[in-house]
Amino acid sequence: MNTAFNRRTxxxxxxxxxxxxxxxxxxxxxDEPQRNIVELAQNTPDLSILVEAVTxxxxxxxxxxxxxxxxxxxxxxxxxxxxxxxxxxxxxxxNKPLLTAVLxxxxxxxxxxxxxxxxxxxxxxxxxxxxxxxxxxxxKITDGRNRMSTITSTDIQASNGVVHLVDKVLLPADKDIVxxxxxxxxxSILVEAVxxxxxxxTLQGTGPFxxxxxxxxxxxxxxxxxxxxxxxxxxxxxxxxxVLxxxxVPARVLKAEVPVNTAITTVQGxxxxxxxxxxxxxxxxxxxxxxxxxxxxxxxxxxxxxxxxLPK
Numbered sequence: 631m632n633t634a635f636n637r638r639t640x641x642x643x644x645x646x647x648x649x650x651x652x653x654x655x656x657x658x659x660x661d662e663p664q665r666n667i668v669e670l671a672q673n674t675p676d677l678s679i680l681v682e683a684v685t686x687x688x689x690x691x692x693x694x695x696x697x698x699x700x701x702x703x704x705x706x707x708x709x710x711x712x713x714x715x716x717x718x719x720x721x722x723x724x725n726k727p728l729l730t731a732v733l734x735x736x737x738x739x740x741x742x743x744x745x746x747x748x749x750x751x752x753x754x755x756x757x758x759x760x761x762x763x764x765x766x767x768x769x770k771i772t773d774g775r776n777r778m779s780t781i782t783s784t785d786i787q788a789s790n791g792v793v794h795l796v797d798k799v800l801l802p803a804d805k806d807i808v809x810x811x812x813x814x815x816x817x818s819i820l821v822e823a824v825x826x827x828x829x830x831x832t833l834q835g836t837g838p839f840x841x842x843x844x845x846x847x848x849x850x851x852x853x854x855x856x857x858x859x860x861x862x863x864x865x866x867x868x869x870x871x872x873v874l875x876x877x878x879v880p881a882r883v884l885k886a887e888v889p890v891n892t893a894i895t896t897v898q899g900x901x902x903x904x905x906x907x908x909x910x911x912x913x914x915x916x917x918x919x920x921x922x923x924x925x926x927x928x929x930x931x932x933x934x935x936x937x938x939x940l941p942k
Contacts, residue, residue, distance in 0.1 A: 664789040666694045671702060671793070679708040679719070686723040687730045698791035699738035701771065701781070703799040711799040731757055735774075735802045741791045744769070744784040750886025759802040762884060762924065771796065774803030774926050803928035807833045807841055810927045816934075819849040819860065826864040827871045837929035838882035839897075842910065842920070844938045852938040872898060876912075876941045882930050885923035900941040912939035 668690050671677040680702055684690055693700065703711075712719055722729065734757035747753075747769065752760040761773045769781040779798035786793040808830055811817040820843055824830055833839065844852075853860055863870060875898035883894075885908070893901040902912045908920040918937035925932040 664787065666790045667698060667700050667788045667793060668694045670786065670788045676704045676706075676795075677702055679703075679705045682719075682723060683708070683729055683733060687726055687733055689730065689733055693737070694790065696739070696790055697741050699740065699742040700791065700793050701736045701779075701796045701800065702793050703736070703796050704782075707779075707797050707799050731802060732799065735759060735761075735800055736796075743792060744781075744794070750884065752882060752884055752887070757802065759928070760882070760926070761800060762886075771800060772924065772926065773800040774928065775801045775805075776926050777801060803926055805927055806929045807837075807839060807927045807932060809834075810925065810932060811841075811843060816845045816847075817843055819846045820844060822860075823849070823864060823870055823874060827867055827874050829871065829874055833878070833929075835929065837880075839930035840879040840881060840883040841930065841932045842877045842879075842918075842935045842939065843932050844877070844918075844935050845921075848918075848935060848937050872941060873938065876900060876902075876939060877935075884931055885920075885933070896941075898941055902939055910935065910939055913942040914940050916940060 665673065668681070668684065671681050671684070684693060708719070712722060715722070735755050737756045738753065739756045747763050750762060750764050752762060754760050759774050761771055763769055763771050763781070769784070771779045771781065773779065777798065777800075779796045779800055781794050782797050783795040786795070805813065808821070808824065811824075812821050824833060833841070849860070853863060856863070876896050878897040879894060880897050883889075888904050888908070890906050891903055893903060895901050900913050902910050904910050904920070908923070910918045910920065912918070916937070916939065918935045918939050920933050921936050922934035925934070
């Protein structure tokens with residue numbers, strides 16, 4: 631009897647010990663206080679550079695309170711950023727304004743679990759600006775500079791919110807609509823037209839704006855349709871202004887936010903519609919296709935169109 635009792639006691643003790651080890655491996659018992667976002671990062675080796683950056687920017691207290699969502703770049707993500715920017719880690723950590731702008735661009739002012747992510751729609755971080763998340767073989771983030779990052783792990787719980795790991799550091803936009811268009815060769819005629827119409831300052835404004843940007847081929851087709859030369863079109867500033875402002879909506883409208891088959895009012899004052907296939911119908915019942923969507927800028931978004939749309 632005593633031998634059997636002793637065996638049962640040993641087995642029970644072993645089982646209890648195994649259970650305790652499992653609880654410790656999962657982060658402790660239910661009674662153990664949950665770590666905040668900064669503490670969680672400090673206890674994750676692959677986030678050590680992020681912790682250094684948060685400390686250097688003086689953001690540790692900010693990220694330890696409130697209810698937040700943090701898209702946390704791994705050490706590999708930071709290493710890739712240093713190569714991309716051509717700087718050392720020390721130089722990045724010493725640039726507090728840049729560091730603060732970049733880090734706060736990774737933070738949302740509320741708790742957003744994976745299941746609650748507004749796919750395809752503009753997401754505004756605490757620093758301002760915006761980015762979007764889409765489901766494409768996993769969750770992908772497009773940042774303000776049109777760079778893409780993959781969310782590699784989601785819903786890591788903290789006492790003051792949730793952490794999602796990302797494999798690339800997100801960067802806020804650094805070019806407005808005019809600068810973005812100027813950097814793309816296929817918009818050279820559009821840029822000439824904007825300059826000729828005196829709309830550069832307007833499209834460099836705070837906005838936000840949505841610009842439906844015709845390509846060079848679209849402008850070439852318009853010249854044929856109207857029977858005019860490029861020089862004649864650019865010289866007719868009244869017509870040019872009317873046409874160009876008809877391509878601008880005084881709000882930021884991403885592809886996923888387009889009000890399908892609904893009149894969309896432009897800066898020019900007249901409307902056009904967009905169907906579910908992203909075909910625009912203008913006031914003259916002419917159609918244009920959106921061939922590329924969601925080119926992000928600091929003051930809005932650009933959608934590329936293959937035909938110049940015309941107001942009445």
